[in-house]
Amino acid sequence: xxxxxxxxxxxxxxxxxxxxxxxxxxxxxxxxxxxxxxxxxxxxxxxxxxxxxxxxxxxxxxxxxxxxxxxxxxxxxxxxxxxxxxxxxxxxxxxxxxxxxxxxxxxxxxxxxxxxxxxxxxxxxxxxxxxxxxxxxxxxxxxxxxxxxxxxxxxxxxxxxxxxxxxxxxxxxxxxxxxxxxxxxxxxxxxxxxxxxxxxxxxxxxxxxxxxxxxxxxxxxxxxxxxxxxxxxxxxxxxxxxxxxxxxxxxxxxxxxxxxxxxxxxxxxxxxxxxxxxxxx
Amino acid sequence: xxxxxxxxxxxxxxxxxxxxxxxxxxxxxxxxxxxxxxxxxxxxxxxxxxxxxxxxxxxxxxxxxxxxxxxxxxxxxxxxxxxxxxxxxxxxxxxxxxxxxxxxxxxxxxxxxxxxxxxxxxxxxxxxxxxxxxxxxxxxxxxxxxxxxxxxxxxxxxxxxxxxxxxxxxxxxxxxxxxxxxxxxxxxxxxxxxxxxxxxxxxxxxxxxxxxxxxxxxxxxxxxxxxxxxxxxxxxxxxxxxxxxxxxxxxxxxxxxxxxxxxxxxxxxxxxxxxxxxxxxxxxxxxxxxxxxxxxxxxxxxxxxxxxxxxxxxxxxxxxxxxxxxxxxxxx
Numbered sequence: 123x124x125x126x127x128x129x130x131x132x133x134x135x136x137x138x139x140x141x142x143x144x145x146x147x148x149x150x151x152x153x154x155x156x157x158x159x160x161x162x163x164x165x166x167x168x169x170x171x172x173x174x175x176x177x178x179x180x181x182x183x184x185x186x187x188x189x190x191x192x193x194x195x196x197x198x199x200x201x202x203x204x205x206x207x208x209x210x211x212x213x214x215x216x217x218x219x220x221x222x223x224x225x226x227x228x229x230x231x232x233x234x235x236x237x238x239x240x241x242x243x244x245x246x247x248x249x250x251x252x253x254x255x256x257x258x259x260x261x262x263x264x265x266x267x268x269x270x271x272x273x274x275x276x277x278x279x280x281x282x283x284x285x286x287x288x289x290x291x292x293x294x295x296x297x298x299x300x301x302x303x304x305x306x307x308x309x310x311x312x313x314x315x316x317x318x319x320x321x322x323x324x325x326x327x328x329x330x331x332x333x334x335x336x337x338x339x340x341x342x343x344x345x346x347x348x349x350x351x352x353x354x355x356x357x358x359x360x361x362x363x364x365x366x367x368x369x370x371x372x373x374x375x376x377x378x379x380x381x382x383x384x385x386x387x388x389x390x391x392x393x394x395x396x397x398x399x400x401x402x403x
Numbered sequence: 404x405x406x407x408x409x410x411x412x413x414x415x416x417x418x419x420x421x422x423x424x425x426x427x428x429x430x431x432x433x434x435x436x437x438x439x440x441x442x443x444x445x446x447x448x449x450x451x452x453x454x455x456x457x458x459x460x461x462x463x464x465x466x467x468x469x470x471x472x473x474x475x476x477x478x479x480x481x482x483x484x485x486x487x488x489x490x491x492x493x494x495x496x497x498x499x500x501x502x503x504x505x506x507x508x509x510x511x512x513x514x515x516x517x518x519x520x521x522x523x524x525x526x527x528x529x530x531x532x533x534x535x536x537x538x539x540x541x542x543x544x545x546x547x548x549x550x551x552x553x554x555x556x557x558x559x560x561x562x563x564x565x566x567x568x569x570x571x572x573x574x575x576x577x578x579x580x581x582x583x584x585x586x587x588x589x590x591x592x593x594x595x596x597x598x599x600x601x602x603x604x605x606x607x608x609x610x611x612x613x614x615x616x617x618x619x620x621x622x623x624x625x626x627x628x629x630x631x632x633x634x635x636x637x638x639x640x641x642x643x644x645x646x647x648x649x650x651x652x653x654x655x656x657x658x659x660x661x662x663x664x665x666x667x668x669x670x671x672x673x674x675x676x677x678x679x680x681x682x683x684x685x686x687x688x689x690x691x692x693x694x695x696x697x698x699x700x701x702x703x704x705x706x707x708x709x710x711x712x713x714x715x716x717x718x719x720x721x722x723x724x725x726x727x728x729x730x731x732x733x734x735x
Contacts, residue, residue, distance in 0.1 A: 199731035205671070208660050210647035228731075259727030266724060288615070288637045290647060293661045294673045297615060297637040298726035301623050304596040305720045328637070330588035331576075331616040336596055350587035350616070351578030359578050369583060379586045 149176065166386045175343045175386055177323055180232035180247035183282055187245060187390050193236030196267055201228050202260045206293055214291040217253060225251045229260040230285065233268040235277065239394040244272045247282040255285035257329055258292040262299025265333060269306040278316040278397050283334040287327015300332035307336050316400050318393065321348050321371070339381045339396065342371035418475050424464060427457045461683055470658040474640060476632035477611045481686040483693065485512055485527030485570040488610065491693030493518055499556060508549030510541045513556040519701055524560035526553045526621055527570030544577035547590035550620050554594050557601060566604040566704050569621045574639060576617030591620040598623035599720055604707035606700060608678065609633045623723070625715050626703050629665035631680040636663035673726055
């Protein structure tokens, strides 16, 4: 059994000859299921193994919802400035620049109009990758413009929320975006243009306490974290561990703040069905 | 109705930066005592001089407060709270309770009051002064029930065509288990939106702390005003420090970068005006502070009365929609 014995110890292959599997081919869900990224892509980024909804951004949602991925983006060049010259461990301007380089996005939301199964629709979709999907002046302004567009064209609005809340680096300005977006939605409501709010993982803080909870229909993806305060803050406040499933979409549905939970694989179909019903007399 | 601070002795508690003033005041007090006991009638002149000195020091100290020092003043335990203002300012007051769904939140109070013969709906956060009161008021941190009570009172005011005045003084909406179960986010969101639709004049005054959504939940109005020594921002300096610096130690720096004082907020066009406080802070002369607030309310209500409901609502919406700073809006 000499072949069984290692004659020389250690790894002798030079680093240059090291063979590695390509990165990002496999995705591991929180439950530990391994899924090939191609399978995920074909499955609306939902793990077929355990139904886990992978966090995705505006690019993927637009692809999933707009017919033939055709849409017109509104204000694509809108960017944050640094009105307060905010500096913490690093300057806000630097954070913005790094986020823009990392994500290839201008800010934490994209807004577009197009068709979904032939029905006109405006979508505002947040990107969590951009500074935690935080809401500053840009997010507020883009949502306001999306609502203006929906009003002018009497087109239903879908806002897909995915955010930790307000953006601290814009302090008072970011707080007031809650008021700004809520006021615009009031005008939309008065004009009786449907507004569907889709809450995805996570939706908390200033976003949940403004536009995300103001839909004619509040819907959510399975398992999404939805709440006002974040779980860590609540745990510290009450000094106890939180019950299992606390602040999950299912919990929020049970407490009466959501209309329904929708599997992303059925999202387009469900939204179309809902909007179609509203348009039929 | 009687007003009572229900705490401490005659001397107000001093903050760290007020210590030099406090020391002089102590000296003054002992001099006055000697004079009273006729031990030293010759001290009259010295007393006068010391009084002037104290006044000068107080003026210079309060002219150069840091942002963190303003935050400390906004939380001063003797600072007048909503019910104190109402006690000073109203000729009559009837407290109204309950959200008509599940309870009565002690952290938000409200009711109909008469000021200069006018009936006004008052709503405000309420903090407590001793342990028991603080518990009952939950430190001014409202639950969804509190926001729903506030909304009910606002709709009631609208129905009977009474103007609304809100007093904001909260370290934040309560981040608790039940608060989440009962829909804290939804309650605040609905308040914010509904306040835009109110047909009666709405004046919102930050009288202490204005922390985030918990403040904004009763702070959408035709006029949003801040008392001189208050703060209003998206997060408290402590929480900001803990999130951005991963430590509670940077609260003073956080206060600086958040630019959260009345002066800052006015410069950012996020509030309409600042209400001056008596020298040394509202707690130094609560009745004087209440007089000023009352005058401002009456003046503002008169100005707002000149507009129709539609005009007020449109101006209210326009004002908030202009808030925010962005770049690249032109090249769509």
